[in-house]
Amino acid sequence: xxxxxxxxxxxxxxxxxxDCVIGWGPGPEPLCAxxxxxxxxxxxxxxxxxxxSVHNPALFLPEYKGRKTGVVVKGCDSRSVVQLISENxxxxxxxxxxxxxxxxxxxxxxxxxxxGPYGEPGExxxxxxxxxxxxxxxxxxxxxxxxxxxxxxxxxxxxxxxxVISDYFAGEAADALQVKDDFTDLAGLESLPLExxxxxxxxxxxxxxxxxxxxxxxxxxxxxDHCVASSREPHWLxxxxxxxxxxxxxxxxxxxxxxxxxxxxxxxxxxxxxxPVLLLKRSLGRAVEQxxxxxxGLDPESRPPLLTFQMEETNxxxxxx
Amino acid sequence: xxxxxxxIARTALAGWLGELSARFRVWAPRxxxxxxxxxxxxxxxxxxxLPELDKKPTESAKHIIFPRSEPLINFRRKRxxxxxxxxxxxxxxxxxxxxxxxxxxxxxxxxxxxxxDPVYNGSGTDGQARDIYYxxxxxxxxxxxxxxxxxxxxxFCNWVxxxxxxxxxxxxxxSEAEDGFLLEPVSSExxxxxxxxxxxxxxxxxxxxxxxxxxEAKKTLKxxxxxxxxxxxxxxxxxxxxxxxxxxxxxxxxxxxxFLCPTCYCFNVTDETAGANGVRLRSWDACMTPLxxxxxxxxxxxxxxxxxxxxxxxxKFSYYPELHEARFACVGCGRxxxxxxxxxxxxxxxxxxxxxxQSPKPKAAPRNIPGGKE
Ligand code: SF4
Ligand code: SF4
Ligand code: SF4
Ligand code: SF4
Numbered sequence: 110x111x112x113x114x115x116x117x118x119x120x121x122x123x124x125x126x127x128d129c130v131i132g133w134g135p136g137p138e139p140l141c142a143x144x145x146x147x148x149x150x151x152x153x154x155x156x157x158x159x160x161x162s163v164h165n166p167a168l169f170l171p172e173y174k175g176r177k178t179g180v181v182v183k184g185c186d187s188r189s190v191v192q193l194i195s196e197n198x199x200x201x202x203x204x205x206x207x208x209x210x211x212x213x214x215x216x217x218x219x220x221x222x223x224x225g226p227y228g229e230p231g232e233x234x235x236x237x238x239x240x241x242x243x244x245x246x247x248x249x250x251x252x253x254x255x256x257x258x259x260x261x262x263x264x265x266x267x268x269x270x271x272x273v274i275s276d277y278f279a280g281e282a283a284d285a286l287q288v289k290d291d292f293t294d295l296a297g298l299e300s301l302p303l304e305x306x307x308x309x310x311x312x313x314x315x316x317x318x319x320x321x322x323x324x325x326x327x328x329x330x331x332x333x334d335h336c337v338a339s340s341r342e343p344h345w346l347x348x349x350x351x352x353x354x355x356x357x358x359x360x361x362x363x364x365x366x367x368x369x370x371x372x373x374x375x376x377x378x379x380x381x382x383x384x385p386v387l388l389l390k391r392s393l394g395r396a397v398e399q400x401x402x403x404x405x406g407l408d409p410e411s412r413p414p415l416l417t418f419q420m421e422e423t424n425x426x427x428x429x430x
Numbered sequence: 431x432x433x434x435x436x437x438i439a440r441t442a443l444a445g446w447l448g449e450l451s452a453r454f455r456v457w458a459p460r461x462x463x464x465x466x467x468x469x470x471x472x473x474x475x476x477x478x479x480l481p482e483l484d485k486k487p488t489e490s491a492k493h494i495i496f497p498r499s500e501p502l503i504n505f506r507r508k509r510x511x512x513x514x515x516x517x518x519x520x521x522x523x524x525x526x527x528x529x530x531x532x533x534x535x536x537x538x539x540x541x542x543x544x545x546x547d548p549v550y551n552g553s554g555t556d557g558q559a560r561d562i563y564y565x566x567x568x569x570x571x572x573x574x575x576x577x578x579x580x581x582x583x584x585x586f587c588n589w590v591x592x593x594x595x596x597x598x599x600x601x602x603x604x605s606e607a608e609d610g611f612l613l614e615p616v617s618s619e620x621x622x623x624x625x626x627x628x629x630x631x632x633x634x635x636x637x638x639x640x641x642x643x644x645x646e647a648k649k650t651l652k653x654x655x656x657x658x659x660x661x662x663x664x665x666x667x668x669x670x671x672x673x674x675x676x677x678x679x680x681x682x683x684x685x686x687x688x689f690l691c692p693t694c695y696c697f698n699v700t701d702e703t704a705g706a707n708g709v710r711l712r713s714w715d716a717c718m719t720p721l722x723x724x725x726x727x728x729x730x731x732x733x734x735x736x737x738x739x740x741x742x743x744x745x746k747f748s749y750y751p752e753l754h755e756a757r758f759a760c761v762g763c764g765r766x767x768x769x770x771x772x773x774x775x776x777x778x779x780x781x782x783x784x785x786x787x788q789s790p791k792p793k794a795a796p797r798n799i800p801g802g803k804e
Contacts, residue, residue, distance in 0.1 A: 144773070164772060164773075232580075318689045326684070349711060381465075382465040382467070382488060
């Protein structure tokens with residue numbers, strides 16, 4: 110595809126000035142790509158920017174702070190980059206941002222649901238994406254699934270499929286889309302009585318193995334190595350693997366991300382036992398949007414409302430309580 | 431052996447597991463959404479929790495014998511009546527758990543316990559450092575392995591001495607045969623468990639059907655490369671920082687690979703207290719996290735994720751086999767590949783280390799390219 114070729118040209122131009130360019134390359138298995146670190150011109154041949162490029166390469170940028178690094182971004186990834194810059198977790202001058210018009214990425218859960226019992230990664234023998242469909246071989250059969258049916262939910266509510274910030278852009282940049290996020294994903298759960306919602310989380314969190322992939326896959330969970338979850342003093346969380354502590358960690362993650370989370374969905378995608386942890390972040394994210402009118406990851410000059418302080422908040426009428 | 435092999439119809443399975451529940455705590459893989467997890471079998475509602483036997487469980491079976499977090503000692507602090515101002519501790523070791531039975535684990539999961547065994551049975555310490563908590567659960571567990579009728583592209587048990595129908599470590603080997611399962615006793619405990627009115631002697635046709643299915647499954651695995659030199663190659667690469675940086679570039683340092691792995695056996699010990707009561711817990715630990723080697727002084731001998739990944743691979747393919755009769759501490763279950771959110775492939779790191787492949791250069795031509803060629 111033309112964009113892919115143009116991207117490669119840009120990366121080749123950028124490469125001599127940076128430590129590496131982070132993008133996507135072939136993964137271990139036909140249905141998954143993998144984050145890909147290009148250092149040599151010949152590496153660039155294997156770049157994959159398309160529906161399988163699910164990973165958020167912004168995740169790796171804080172590791173490279175102080176070294177000039179290139180990063181290829183989907184629209185959602187670019188919002189993580191903006192958020193990192195606005196919190197001074199990376200420096201604008203350290204990163205060379207390369208955007209392209211993203212057409213959405215796939216959601217492995219939706220592919221699995223389409224393929225029935227045998228749709229997990231590792232079960233397909235061959236997978237090729239074309240413009241509108243995923244074509245794969247499975248158990249000796251050839252199948253074709255329209256991409257529109259397996260795109261991630263975040264893509265259907267995405268306003269900025271082109272990067273919100275970039276130094277280079279492959280292809281035509283477009284205006285923001287007029288899409289409304291009506292939080293339909295939360296509606297089902299929120300229609301339940303509080304008791305049942307709690308039971309839902311109890312059941313979901315009983316699967317949690319406390320691997321902290323949700324935390325480590327989050328580009329904005331930057332205390333990774335010094336997380337409250339592993340602090341003994343103060344002792345927020347027991348090592349015991351039980352629903353109480355498992356859920357407690359999710360509540361911590363969600364509150365620490367309130368107003369900072371850009372909804373990239375990597376936390377949920379990473380979870381090996383498929384716990385819908387994004388729901389918690391979306392719920393708090395919506396609260397921050399409504400209270401403070403703040404949208405994370407759009408303006409490098411902005412500050413997340415919970416990281417600032419005002420004597421008198423506009424939408425919180427404390428005096429009237 | 432074959433003379434005492436039995437057959438059970440799929441429709442009779444729940445009944446048999448119910449029967450076994452009288453003697454064992456029965457565990458079997460169960461589907462929960464997209465995940466397949468080992469859960470206790472509920473004899474009260476057998477039809478509602480039929481084992482999921484067609485899918486490879488997302489997690490390994492190790493937590494049944496080596497729980498994620500397990501109380502080693504319960505303690506209670508109380509005032510010493512003789513010396514006011516001083517405290518006494520009441521210590522209580524939890525009771526030994528009853529016997530358990532794991533039904534339907536894949537052969538690689540059973541072989542995983544073989545990696546645990548020498549470590550927890552005092553190997554290298556003349557039997558001094560034996561872990562009673564592990565050993566008592568292990569001794570009281572019966573493993574009914576089901577041979578794999580399908581393999582995944584992430585499976586590579588044949589690289590490390592396994593096979594989709596390996597009976598190593600099993601008490602009974604179950605194989606799909608037409609409308610049910612052929613059950614072959616492997617140990618005497620296994621043979622005893624086959625004494626049930628719900629089972630019928632296996633007939634010639636079913637024996638043949640099971641064998642044919644097993645042979646078919648084996649053929650679906652790709653041939654194994656020669657990785658016998660991995661132990662030496664990994665030692666030689668120990669100081670090769672650039673190699674490890676390259677391999678670890680996309681690693682997230684999360685605990686998925688270690689926690690899903692049937693052979694990772696490391697743990698941490700912590701005291702959890704609430705008021706005067708407390709418990710000393712042993713919980714899984716993961717060598718991929720920085721805390722694993724962080725010393726009290728603040729020094730960390732494995733500073734970055736490259737050093738940690740080097741340990742994970744080196745331990746499995748070099749240091750462990752060196753100590754334990756050349757057995758790899760990896761059974762090729764492929765879970766760490768399948769569930770890695772970042773596409774880290776342990777096979778690739780091993781073949782890179784022995785020079786059969788060279789990352790980041792992909793083995794095959796680029797694929798997944800929209801509108802592109804394979
Ligand atoms: S959310 Fe937008 S930018 Fe991100 S993958 Fe989907 S369409 Fe692309
Ligand atoms: S990724 Fe999933 S299993 Fe792991 S800690 Fe997070 S919620 Fe738990
Ligand atoms: S909390 Fe989840 S959705 Fe939000 S930024 Fe982190 S990984 Fe992305
Ligand atoms: S290292 Fe990976 S493939 Fe090997 S046994 Fe562990 S999880 Fe399975």
